[in-house]
Amino acid sequence: MKLLTRDTDYAVRALIFIGKANKRKIGIITVDEIVRSLNLPKALLRKLLQTLSKNKILKSGRGKHGGFSLLKDPGKINVSDIISIFQGPVDFTNCLLRNEPCPNRKVCRVRKKILSLSGYVDRELKKITLSSLT
Amino acid sequence: MKLLTRDTDYAVRALIFIGKANKRKIGIITVDEIVRSLNLPKALLRKLLQTLSKNKILKSGRGKHGGFSLLKDPGKINVSDIISIFQGPVDFTNCLLRNEPCPNRKVCRVRKKILSLSGYVDRELKKITLSSLT
DNA sequence: CCTTAATGATACTATTTTAGTATCATTATA
């Protein structure tokens, strides 16, 4: 019952690395640099960073001297965002019965509790910003 | 990102049903009765209730007039227990790096936060007892 | 220009988890 899948996990690691570099005024980081420091599989990391670029978390530059840098303020990037990108929004509820919407949804006490837990966890994850991690 | 898998979900539904029946002094419930009321797949439910019996949540009786009843006090059966049985203990942490223990474990801030969230969720799930649901 | 070093797009495979079914064995009751 992992909260973060591998993709999210590696993406967060990479973002922390890029965030730290940006802090030291190193504008652009290549996949190779991240791989050397964090020991992540290169082909996979490339895919993840491409996804982060498509989702406006990173800015990418192509060609020689290309690479990645943060597109948004590190205070505005948080773990809930990254989970949303790689795993879908933080939502613990299920509320299906044999693949149909559960008829008991409206009054279900389990649902109420799970919903509230889900909300709590999401709010806490939104507090874990990149700036709080670098 | 479901918190409960289908097995846990169906098991909780069945336990609620059995708990309610036990409350009304109906000692023993058969799989067929649960299936008729909750519309769950019979073969699957049988397997789940067998697992609950092995885990000392239910008592089972075989033969004609056999069936299931709660083995423990409904105040002492909670959702965290059922998750533990079907999905393993409530634990959001991962802390692997390429399938090895992550070397950063000890100082990792993400880990600290996930651990604390995990603990919170588990404590809350332990509060959702069967008696609170029937 | 042309080489090189970077990302973009995309297709593919393997493994694990989740979801669900089927069947024979055993037991208790009437």
Added chain:
DNA sequence: TATAATGATACTAAAATAGTATCATTAAGG
């Protein structure tokens, strides 16, 4: 001894997770 119940177990299908490979495109710099 027939019947109605659970016990044990083996099996299949689908989805999610984990990971790799390759060609296309772009930008810098001699």
